[in-house]
Amino acid sequence: MKAKRFTLSLLSVSLILLTSSLINSCTKTQAILPQQSLINNNVVKSASKTTTSLEMPVFDKRKLGNLVLTNSVNIQKVKQEKLHTYYFKFYSKGLDHYVVTDTNEHLNMLLKAQTSIGSAVKLDANNDKNINLQEILSFVTSPEYIKDFRKNYTLYSFNKLDKNADTKLVVDEFKAFNQLIKDPSVADFQMLEMFAEYDYDSSRNLDIEEYEDFFMTYLLIKVGAEK
Numbered sequence: 001m002k003a004k005r006f007t008l009s010l011l012s013v014s015l016i017l018l019t020s021s022l023i024n025s026c027t028k029t030q031a032i033l034p035q036q037s038l039i040n041n042n043v044v045k046s047a048s049k050t051t052t053s054l055e056m057p058v059f060d061k062r063k064l065g066n067l068v069l070t071n072s073v074n075i076q077k078v079k080q081e082k083l084h085t086y087y088f089k090f091y092s093k094g095l096d097h098y099v100v101t102d103t104n105e106h107l108n109m110l111l112k113a114q115t116s117i118g119s120a121v122k123l124d125a126n127n128d129k130n131i132n133l134q135e136i137l138s139f140v141t142s143p144e145y146i147k148d149f150r151k152n153y154t155l156y157s158f159n160k161l162d163k164n165a166d167t168k169l170v171v172d173e174f175k176a177f178n179q180l181i182k183d184p185s186v187a188d189f190q191m192l193e194m195f196a197e198y199d200y201d202s203s204r205n206l207d208i209e210e211y212e213d214f215f216m217t218y219l220l221i222k223v224g225a226e227k
Contacts, residue, residue: 054089056220057082059213061200077141080149083216084140088133090223097132100124105223110136116152117144153219154212157181168205171195183222 058064059079087106092098098107110131114123121142125135139145159165160180161173175191182189198206198214206214 054086057086059216060197061213062197073143073146076146079212079216080140080146081137083219084136085133086220087223088136092133097130100129100131107131110139113145113148113152114139116148120144150208150212154208154215157215158208158211168207169211170205174206174211182218186218186222189218 059082084106087109088098091104091106098104100107100111110123121139121144123135123139124131125138140149158169161169161176163173171192174195177191178188194214195206198210200210
């Protein structure tokens with residue numbers, strides 16, 4: 001009888017030790033998980049810092065110190081180069097090209113333009129299914145793309161604000177940008193300040209060229225750039 005009790009006692013001790021060992025093992029395993037979470041968070045933060053550290057191009061002619069009020073073809077080309085170089089650096093994540101099957105917003109924007117323009121100018125110039133920055137810049141500085149951008153981006157949004165269709169935006173029309181045009185994910189603009197900044201000739205209205213400089217700045221902010 002004593003032998004049985006001794007045996008049962010040993011079994012109980014063994015079970016206790018085994019249970020304790022399993023609990024400790026699980027505890028140690030769980031303790032690793034928060035560390036992995038921290039690593040993941042740091043990777044995300046690091047990537048975010050890399051993205052937002054990109055230098056944001058300037059379209060504001062006051063800041064550029066060049067109040068040329070007529071947008072020539074050459075000025076349009078420079079603006080498109082600035083916009084799409086920034087977009088490419090933002091979305092390519094360090095790679096030197098897009099693949100045509102990528103789904104980022106920049107490539108979608110370019111492919112929509114390609115569909116709108118037709119075969120007059122090609123985004124993938126060498127048909128290799130990869131699109132590098134040089135191909136993008138050749139595409140977006142073409143007269144066909146510049147015309148398409150003005151029609152489908154600048155004029156489209158401008159006309160939604162220009163309630164009396166006089167091709168000029170007075171301050172009350174411009175102030176509606178936050179409600180009618182701006183993406184909800186972007187913080188509201190101080191519209192009176194923006195109006196004064198982009199009213200280069202102090203005419204108390206914005207023409208299409210002045211508005212486009214503001215609008216292209218908005219397009220940069222929309223993808224996460226800091227003002």
